[in-house]
Amino acid sequence: MSSFLTNSFSAGSLESVREILADKYYALKNFALGYAPMDYRDLFLFLTVFFIVLTPSFPTPGPLPNLRLEEGFAAALVGGCLIWLLAGGKVRLYISSFQPLLLFFSAVIVLSMLVGALQGLDPAVRDFTEHIKVFKYLLIFTVVATLADTPARRRRLVDFTIVTIVASALVGFTQYINPLNINERYVQFIAPTQYHRLVGDYPFPRIIGITSNPNEYAVIAAIGVLLCLAMFLAYRHTAYAAGGGLCFLALLMTMSRSGMVFLGVALAVYLALSFVHVSTVNQRQLKFFLLMLLLGLLLLFALVAYAPDALMWRLQEGLDLDASTSWQARLERWEESLILIRESPLLGWGPASNIDFEWQPDNEWLLLTRRYGLLGTGYLVMAFLLPVLFTGPSARHGDAYTYRNIYLAVLAGSACYMIAAVIYHALQIMALVVVIAGIYFGSLTERRQVLHLGLPRLTELLPRRTRQRS
Secondary structure (H helix, E strand, O other): HHHOOOOOOOOOOOHHHHHHHHHHHHHHHHHHHOOOOOHHHHHHHHHHHHHHHHHHOOOOOOOOEEEHHHHHHHHHHHHHHHHHHHHHOOOEEEEEHHHHHHHHHHHHHHHHHHHHHHHOOOOHHHHHHHHHHHHHHHHHHHHHHHHHHOOHHHHHHHHHHHHHHHHHHHHHHHHOOOOHHOHHHHHHHOOOHHHHHHHOOOOOOOOOOOOOOOHHHHHHHHHHHHHHHHHHHHHHHHHHHHHHHHHHHHHHOOOHHHHHHHHHHHHHHHHHHHHHHHHOOOOOHHHHHHHHHHHHHHHHHHHHHHHHHHHHHHHHHHHHOOHHHHHHHHHHHHHHHHHHHHHHHOOOOOOOOOOOOOOOOOHHHHHHHHHHHHHHHHHHHHHHHHHHHOOHHHHHHHHHHHHHHHHHHHHHHHHOOOOOOOOOOOOHHHEEEEEEEHHHHHOOOOOOOEEEEEEEHHHHHHHHHHHHOO
8 A cells, every 4th residue: 555655645746646646546446456357256246245245134934944145046056057047048157166065964964854764753844954055155166167257257255355344344333323323123033142232232242244143253354354464464465464463353342262273274274285385485475474474472361351241251261161051051952852863873763853952952964963863963064175285286376275164264264163153154254154165166277167057948848839929
């Protein structure tokens, strides 16, 4: 930014000033557009991320899961593609090993349901809705990986994701302050269980953004911090530092200890992977990395020492697990799931929606193992990890390297976060994780296999007499 303004008004003539301003205008325009023009693919990608981050879940009647707008948008894209195919057009889809691996998890769900049925558990209608999650994540991944097909488009998508998360942080700030009692107008709709904590004179409000609870929003804010750090290290633009600061402040206002653990692990993994890279490239980058690490540690120390108790009391309580009532309550709730896991450890019981559990386990590793057993849970982990382990040389160069580190950092943070909360079963968070996966896998040039789809024209499917009349 300093170089942007240096000598801007040192010229003696008005013409020189105009030329300087024109140059800076086009420089900002190129930065905003990612150095390439935008088209309909950017619009579809932006809408997908916008619906994920900045729209709430809508309750549905009966056993169906809550409806989200990105699901409707993805379904509309599928419908548009079918119409285009029937009109004689062609559709190109990005295909990688991730998609069949994730799709096969539906078979794992069915197998676990059969095991539960053999043990006397009748399947419920809601159990079959677990397949909807798989297809939703698969569809969002395919859309992102297919459309984000150039470095410029991927960067624009990451920038827009940061913008939406920052926008949600601004919403969160208003929730914390609650000017004109604005929370009473909409919080009851998007997060009924959090309403009492965001209205009136509740002493410790916890912001939720556009999610259903503070822990879920903490992951979105933490991902915003991670993306800002990664892009700042890659491009050195101060806007990323400012965005990261706003996202971090929003994370603090959630007072989510699980969210702070997610961020700490994700940043540690990302910086460690970046350290391995820069230490073999050049000393200047290595010094810059070490400086950023030192500044981060100093910021963390200052935060713990001087932050207001209103923001830090839950985090400080979490440092003493023996005295933490929240942690002790979780340990008691886990026992209910552990009993069922011991009875069917390999393939679990299936979703088992018709079992009336006394407590939710608040531990997704236990929830997954209870539902799909050790084999099913291990398979789901491998579905997200194996495609990364067997990538080609392009994963170590260009923007693919940055996105790989981001993806692995998010997976590591998620693994720790899932000890005390859920991600895979949280439709909003998991959709954002899948977007990051799509950005990464779409950047792998040697894995960019394209499936060309085509159907006969709609007129060719009609009887011959009907075609002659038309």
